[in-house]
Amino acid sequence: MSSSEARSERSEERAQYTNPFCNPFCRFVLALDDYTPTDIHDAASNCLHGTYQLSERKNKNGADYQSGTCINRWYDKLQLIVCKDGSAGVNFEHSAIDGHTALRFVSDIFADTVVRFAQSITKTIYGQKNVVPNLLDASVKVNQMDVDSVNDSDIKVFDSTPKRLKFNMEAGIIRKIFCAETALGDEILASEVHVLEFSRYGKGFIVGNKMSPDSFVQMSIILAYYR
Numbered sequence: 001m002s003s004s005e006a007r008s009e010r011s012e013e014r015a016q017y018t019n020p021f022c023n024p025f026c027r028f029v030l031a032l033d034d035y036t037p038t039d040i041h042d043a044a045s046n047c048l049h050g051t052y053q054l055s056e057r058k059n060k061n062g063a064d065y066q067s068g069t070c071i072n073r074w075y076d077k078l079q080l081i082v083c084k085d086g087s088a089g090v091n092f093e094h095s096a097i098d099g100h101t102a103l104r105f106v107s108d109i110f111a112d113t114v115v116r117f118a119q120s121i122t123k124t125i126y127g128q129k130n131v132v133p134n135l136l137d138a139s140v141k142v143n144q145m146d147v148d149s150v151n152d153s154d155i156k157v158f159d160s161t162p163k164r165l166k167f168n169m170e171a172g173i174i175r176k177i178f179c180a181e182t183a184l185g186d187e188i189l190a191s192e193v194h195v196l197e198f199s200r201y202g203k204g205f206i207v208g209n210k211m212s213p214d215s216f217v218q219m220s221i222i223l224a225y226y227r
Helices: 007-017 040-048 099-126 171-189 203-208 213-226
Strands: 028-032 078-082 088-091
Touching (some): 040 088, 078 099, 088 099, 203 213
């Protein structure tokens, strides 16, 4: 929740409860949502800011709690979001990278998935022959080692098994997180997302008229808001 706050506020708070296994400089975060979008608009809303859902506690003691996907986000990271039905999207903090970089990253992941699926099919016909070439050719160095085979105490063993992160937080920090959750919930409820698939013209037409596509879209948004 604190990652949805202003950068200065969240940096000060995170310094007080950072878990040693939670690297603030990590490249990206994989967010697995136990949620299935109802349509393309709902899917875009889920990837943009997450869902808002208050659930009742089973023991009937205490207030309702937030169970929407908005709590499963690190808004200051590049997030790969995968829903329960396999639909996926990306959300990233724009000061770190440009949109082109994120698009290339997601496109390569999607294309590599298609290539791997094609390779799995051709193997049943052609055996181990590499009929479909790999999309990404890169040497992979395995960091994990067998703990029992390591005798040198100076060697750091990389443990890749999933771990549940536990945070010990003071009451003041918990109150700030609650306030951040409330503010985020208000913003989500005040927002409406609708996907528009415009096919009359695109980048080629805009560039052909010596304009920047990014500036063109921004001016269109300003004009629509003004009117």
